Amino acid sequence: MSARPLHFATIGGDGIGPEVIAKAVAWAQGVLDAQGIEARWTHLDLGADRYLRDGTTLDDATFAFLRDEVDGILLGALGDPRVPSNQHAKDILLGLRFRLDLYVNFRPIVCPSDDVCPLKGKTAADIDMVVFRENTEGLYTGVGGQFKRGTPDEVSIEAELNTRKGVERILRAAFVYADTHGRRSVCMADKANAMRHGHDLWQRAFAEVAAEYPHIRAFHRYVDVLAMEMVSSPETYDVIVTNNLFGDILTDLGAALQGGIGRAASANLHPGKRPGLFEPVHGSAPDLVGTGLADPTAAIESARLMLESVGVEVPG
Ligand code: IPM
Numbered sequence: 220m221s222a223r224p225l226h227f228a229t230i231g232g233d234g235i236g237p238e239v240i241a242k243a244v245a246w247a248q249g250v251l252d253a254q255g256i257e258a259r260w261t262h263l264d265l266g267a268d269r270y271l272r273d274g275t276t277l278d279d280a281t282f283a284f285l286r287d288e289v290d291g292i293l294l295g296a297l298g299d300p301r302v303p304s305n306q307h308a309k310d311i312l313l314g315l316r317f318r319l320d321l322y323v324n325f326r327p328i329v330c331p332s333d334d335v336c337p338l339k340g341k342t343a344a345d346i347d348m349v350v351f352r353e354n355t356e357g358l359y360t361g362v363g364g365q366f367k368r369g370t371p372d373e374v375s376i377e378a379e380l381n382t383r384k385g386v387e388r389i390l391r392a393a394f395v396y397a398d399t400h401g402r403r404s405v406c407m408a409d410k411a412n413a414m415r416h417g418h419d420l421w422q423r424a425f426a427e428v429a430a431e432y433p434h435i436r437a438f439h440r441y442v443d444v445l446a447m448e449m450v451s452s453p454e455t456y457d458v459i460v461t462n463n464l465f466g467d468i469l470t471d472l473g474a475a476l477q478g479g480i481g482r483a484a485s486a487n488l489h490p491g492k493r494p495g496l497f498e499p500v501h502g503s504a505p506d507l508v509g510t511g512l513a514d515p516t517a518a519i520e521s522a523r524l525m526l527e528s529v530g531v532e533v534p535g
């Protein structure tokens with residue numbers, strides 16, 4: 220526990236983001252109060268409204284404040300029909316992931332009870348896995364370009380970036396987690412049967428890192444097979460490690476396994492460093508604003524991950 224009071228920042232963002240974050244902050248404050256832990260909260264006015272008002276997405280001063288002053292950032296949701304380019308979401312969400320080098324996107328998939336388990340013949344006990352999604356590379360870096368845009372001869376290239384360092388560190392994070400949390404296995408998912416360069420790197424790095432953890436079962440699935448088996452035999456999966464885009468897709472599938480996107484939490488982390496960025500997997504759901512139907516569970520579970528990341532023990 221740090222000597223100075225904990226300091227958290229929130230970014231409510233768009234749509235239902237501010238509503239679910241208000242509930243998550245109230246919940247977290249209750250946990251902190253019960254343990255006599257002092258904490259400050261700074262609520263940042265960032266999101267589509269701010270962007271439309273003065274053009275700010277994530278300014279340098281706010282970024283420096285987040286980087287240097289806070290222990291965790293709790294983010295609601297970003298996405299607004301008035302900003303079709305999604306520029307603010309790219310700058311704030313992806314900007315924080317990249318600029319803080321939060322290379323682990325940690326997404327637990329836990330089904331809370333049998334009655335919300337959507338799979339016939341399965342129970343909540345069959346669904347208990349954690350996805351380690353690589354969060355700073357892959358198809359999310361914007362490397363590429365367009366040539367003759369808007370003409371019939373247009374060429375648009377989106378390059379998938381895989382570095383030895385980046386691949387190795389997410390693989391290692393998955394094994395370290397499995398090792399320290401009593402998990403039985405780590406499954407690495409790629410598409411090496413079609414993608415010969417980048418995913419060959421994943422294959423080689425996985426074999427090397429797995430060899431350092433001989434007591435943990437390491438196995439591989441092509442991502443399409445994994446998507447099928449997460450539905451047909453979820454009990455097979457424990458820790459899953461994969462690249463940025465595949466992790467994005469698989470964790471929406473995972474959200475459905477948990478009984479809905481309103482329950483899926485995530486932590487963007489650079490192990491050993493603060494702040495992490497904590498956010499529900501869901502979007503801004505503009506149609507639910509003010510209806511009282513927005514489920515705050517994912518935001519609360521994300522706040523739980525934030526408290527745990529700074530050493531607060533959360534009961535339950
Ligand atoms: C997520 C979201 C984001 C992503 C979007 C909003 C850019 O889908 O956190 O899963 O693709 O990472």
Ligand code: MG
Nearest residue numbers: 467468471500
């Ligand atoms: Mg997603």
